Amino acid sequence: MATEEPAPATFKSLGIVDPLCDACERLGYKKPTAIQEQSIPLALQNRDIIGIAETGSGKTAAFALPILQALLDKPQPLFALVLAPTRELAAQIAKSFEALGSLISLRCALILGGLDMVQQAIALGKKPHVVVATPGRLLDHLEKTKGFSLRNMRYLVMDEADRLLDMDFGPILEKILKFLPRERRTFLFSATMSSKVESLQRASLRDPLKVSISSSKYATVSTLIQKWLLVPHKHKDTYLVYLCNEFAGKTMIIFTRTVLETQRIAILLRLLGMGAIPLHGKLSQTNRLGALNKFRAGSRNILVATDVAARGLDIPNVDVVLNFDLPQDSKTYIHRVGRTARAGKSGHAITIVTQYDAEIFLRIEKALGTKLPKDEPDKEEVLVFKQSVEEAQRHAKKELKALIDDRGNRGSVLIGNRRGKKRGDSGRDNMDTEEG
Template identity: 50%
Template sequence: MSFSSLGLSEWIVRQCAALRFRRPTEIQLHCIPPILQGKSCMGCAKTGSGKTAAFALPILQHLAADPYGIYALVLTPTRELAYQIADQFRAIGKPIGLRVAVVIGGMDMMRQSIELSSQPHVVVATPGRLADHLQSSDTFHLQKIKFLVLDEADRLLEASFADDLSVIFDAVPTRRQTLLFSATLTDALKDLKDLAGEKPVFYEAKSEIATVDELHQKYVLMPAKVKDCYMIHLLRHFCKKDDCSVIVFTSTCRNCQILAQLLSSSDFSCAPLHSLLSQRSRLASLAKFKSNQVKILVATDVASRGLDIPTVQVVLNANVPADPKDYIHRVGRTARAGRGGLAVTLVTQYDVKRIQAIEKRIGTTLTDYSVAEKDVLTLLNEVTIARREIELKLSKSSFGEKREINRQKRKFLEESLAAKKHKMVLTPRERRRKTKSKIPKSTQKNT
């Protein structure tokens, strides 16, 4: 089966060949034809299965036939994924002069507003920043979009995005094609067929194993107190190869920063990626890793969703995620597009139940990765002292406090705006009562 047999235009088929898309994947095979026919679609498939192209190709074919802006809106949960989706749209849409705007937090809002007012063909956005633009600006609108795409839809449908999505859904037309894609199918996603319009096409690439066959999944069992030693020992082993590329996943921003500094002090070339970094720093870390300037990316789950970095050979889980779904997305950063890959998870005595839940969810069993404990324990004093020094420095630098201050400022502004809005909708009688209550009693008697 070829791309031309799916009903795609000749220029798109040529672009697919130029980008080395050799043949349609399963999700593309079942979702592209109905989208071309004008139907809404919900697609679920493993990570690395080509979901972005499954919605980008038919959108660009429709756009080429009737180009105008803003034609399509793509929502995504993370900033890094927004840039990646935009890059893929630009690469495929280059022959038609496609204009794409990326609207995310952490970047200049005025510049984004000017870009939106110039009516780009495709807007790729995170919900929070786009909702801010819709509420504060009238220089653009979304009433004429033909496509609304929710990529990583299961994550977008969590409660944290609910208010922002409500603002966006009120701003888009009811007559549109809605496309929902995800690597993991949740109950919330199953219940959202109404969002996709009448009788959406639903396709799930079913498999007893939730991860790809080319991925080798291992675990290392250890006491919690020596976990950092095991991590450094494993990384030294992996990084013996000159072309080795590793993502180390951890649970919190603080631990991500600590591990990145700990690895740097152990002479590893690495970069951190977490939400407490500025957007420029996040993009710089990702660019260094993609260009192989650093071999190790230490990241929180902001890097686990959808990022396509073909050179990643190893994923090392420094903690066992509480939700098996997060594990699936993490290990999906390697063994992409038919390539092999290795995922190693550091397991302590407190993580056994979590590992059992993961094995049940993915439909396969993790195997033991052999490590010589005596070699690991030689690092104990060095690593313990280095970690304590780094934690002390972070505490003195008030790491993370700026974010809390900004959160309090946002809360104060939201409460002020809500109070102002309430004041504006008072009835004339309520206004008179409120004005009278502010007049001193002695003055009220005289009047």
């Protein structure tokens, strides 16, 4: 006799109450992802959790839904704190909380470096249910904002914990933990489990349950098509333009290693008629959010970015990730390519490898445990673009120099001049450390 297949999990079968199931349905969450299916029931049992899952796996709802359900059961202000390594990830988490909590009158405060502390203090004074913050700015408020306390907080989430620690937030996290109650639930989510993350777990969690969705230390999703090209260094720009033409009309993130290269490539592609926009850590918060919004809205289909954009950003429907500059380590490669092939959709990750990148590329392949397929486009088809690219390079060089000279006089977003900083802007969240 044939055995019956178990019914597929639903948010209701995981124990989520009707108002939150309704919110999931309105947001198009058809069924729980693997990390949600494994972690939500444990969180509803009032346990501390370590969740190891690849980027794009639905981690935010995995911790947000149990917190919102607990809040419904026992409403109180300043109920939960969520810490994230970057401003963009924090903003996205806050947006997800607000969307999931829209039917239960959730109040959420977003506390970021680079924005006005006085306005943030006013927002905290209104006693939100959930505070989503970057660590440096939160510590500023805990130390300086009169009347703000998290002593009665019930839930702490540390998202992208490996990145929090890679960016040297460890000492700040230690200070923040001293302001929090010992009796609390803690959820720690990370793409990888490093020795630093294990140390943080020992310091902040009590008898945690571990949920791991990654199939290996460095995992990519099965719907991701990965390829690499061996390219002479002097023709990198030409091959880049060829690839952009091959994927014309698709949404693409191009990763570079430095702020200047990000700006140069964006100018080069724009001169060649492509809708490219730069995103890097030396842009103001307003300009960074503006770039992301243009890309999300589709008015620009190419985002040229440093690794500030490689983690945590919820940018739906990215078709292609193109590594113009190879990342320095395997973990960064995983986080970059995790921008595409999200939530079951397919995507392409293409890496340009020059004669100077062989050693790093071999390390990445070794960590992935596989040989990536090599793409060999027809050289003549590529070099058709050579003349127009060389002309655009000359114009881009002049435009970039003029931009640097102009910004240098006014306080450069490219060279990191900090003049004109508003009172109350803390330096603790100067977290984007790409070379300029």
